[in-house]
Amino acid sequence: MEIRGLIDRGYVHTVIRKRPVDVHKGDCGKVLIVAGSREMAGAAIFASKAAIRCGSGLVKICTNKKIFLSLQTSVPEAICMEWGNTKDDLMQYDCIAIGPGMGVDRRSKNILKMILKDFDKTVVIDADGLNTIAKYDELQQLVRKTEASVIMTPHIGEAKRLLGNANIADLTRIEIASFLRKKYGCMIIVKGANTLVAVSDEDAYTNTTGNPGMATAGSGDVLTGIITSLAGQGLAPEDAAKAGVFVHGLSGDLAADKLGEYGLVASDIADYVPFALKELTE
Numbered sequence: 001m002e003i004r005g006l007i008d009r010g011y012v013h014t015v016i017r018k019r020p021v022d023v024h025k026g027d028c029g030k031v032l033i034v035a036g037s038r039e040m041a042g043a044a045i046f047a048s049k050a051a052i053r054c055g056s057g058l059v060k061i062c063t064n065k066k067i068f069l070s071l072q073t074s075v076p077e078a079i080c081m082e083w084g085n086t087k088d089d090l091m092q093y094d095c096i097a098i099g100p101g102m103g104v105d106r107r108s109k110n111i112l113k114m115i116l117k118d119f120d121k122t123v124v125i126d127a128d129g130l131n132t133i134a135k136y137d138e139l140q141q142l143v144r145k146t147e148a149s150v151i152m153t154p155h156i157g158e159a160k161r162l163l164g165n166a167n168i169a170d171l172t173r174i175e176i177a178s179f180l181r182k183k184y185g186c187m188i189i190v191k192g193a194n195t196l197v198a199v200s201d202e203d204a205y206t207n208t209t210g211n212p213g214m215a216t217a218g219s220g221d222v223l224t225g226i227i228t229s230l231a232g233q234g235l236a237p238e239d240a241a242k243a244g245v246f247v248h249g250l251s252g253d254l255a256a257d258k259l260g261e262y263g264l265v266a267s268d269i270a271d272y273v274p275f276a277l278k279e280l281t282e
């Protein structure tokens with residue numbers, strides 16, 4: 001695997017375009033985000049807020065009903081659905097994300113299994129989605145076999161778990177991505193400063209946006225929402241992954257221009273997504 005280039009503004013301009021005047025919400029993608037739990041409502045809030053701010057026509061959140069009220073207060077545009085109801089025709093969604101703050105348990109395993117078996121568009125897997133896959137061989141096989149285009153978004157800690165707790169401390173990001181590709185055969189985003197996006201066994205790209213202010217709880221959940229929204233709006237999985245990390249970093253950069261790096265929080269990144277998209281489409 002080699003780094004084929006940088007993810008820069010010029011490239012992102014070519015995949016995120018100004019909206020046609022006659023567009024309607026049905027054209028803008030309906031996405032499902034499986035996220036959150038009683039202890040981690042925030043993760044579901046950050047991901048769904050980012051997706052709606054990134055232009056999705058409709059965002060549905062599948063979560064524990066104990067957190068419906070906080071979700072509906074923080075992101076009233078999103079629709080809540082209870083765990084267990086995911087069977088309601090997954091094919092109606094243009095993209096599905098799973099993982100942020102959902103916990104690692106049998107229910108997470110079962111939902112992942114259902115999505116990987118029944119859905120054939122883009123699936124973004126993050127956080128506890130990745131931790132659950134790391135725990136169950138059966139899911140690891142399914143990731144390889146699924147007809148869906150899977151995008152995994154691990155940070156280094158999650159990458160280590162996905163590689164069976166191998167010692168990866170001395171590996172470069174490209175080596176980590178390469179091992180993950182070999183094991184899972186899907187698109188891999190290794191997060192951190194200069195996030196790496198591996199789109200095939202040969203090709204990887206480095207992001208050029210982002211700043212240390214983004215080292216704060218929940219900023220990865222925002223990334224999940226952005227990539228999911230872009231894929232749901234029709235970007236090819238590879239473009240959604242690459243443009244997604246760029247938009248995420250640019251939103252963080254615009255937020256840091258205003259707020260500085262210390263006080264920046266995940267919701268700020270989501271709140272600045274509209275400004276990043278405005279800049280990119282003008």
Ligand SMILES: NC(=O)C1=CN([C@@H]2O[C@H](COP(=O)(O)OP(=O)(O)OC[C@H]3O[C@@H](n4cnc5c(N)ncnc54)[C@H](O)[C@@H]3O)[C@@H](O)[C@H]2O)[C@@H](O)CC1
Binds near residue numbers: 039100
């Ligand atoms: N408010 C909320 O509801 C939040 C919930 N979250 C959820 O909390 C759960 C646990 O996720 P966490 O990621 O916090 O915990 P993890 O235990 O998965 O990862 C944290 C550890 O990973 C390592 N790590 C991460 N990035 C690294 C990097 N770039 N370089 C080197 N090491 C790195 C560090 O050792 C770090 O302590 C997930 O379900 C997540 O979605 C988080 O997203 C934070 C916010």
Ligand SMILES: Nc1ncnc2c1ncn2[C@@H]1O[C@H](COP(=O)(O)OP(=O)(O)O)[C@@H](O)[C@H]1O
Binds near residue numbers: 213218
């Ligand atoms: N120093 C940094 N520079 C640029 N981006 C960063 C930096 N630190 C973290 N990020 C970005 O913030 C996000 C953190 O994601 P993650 O570790 O999953 O956090 P969380 O699980 O708390 O949401 C990633 O997209 C990562 O690339």
Ligand SMILES: [Mg+2]
Binds near residue numbers: 126127155220221
């Ligand atoms: Mg995370």
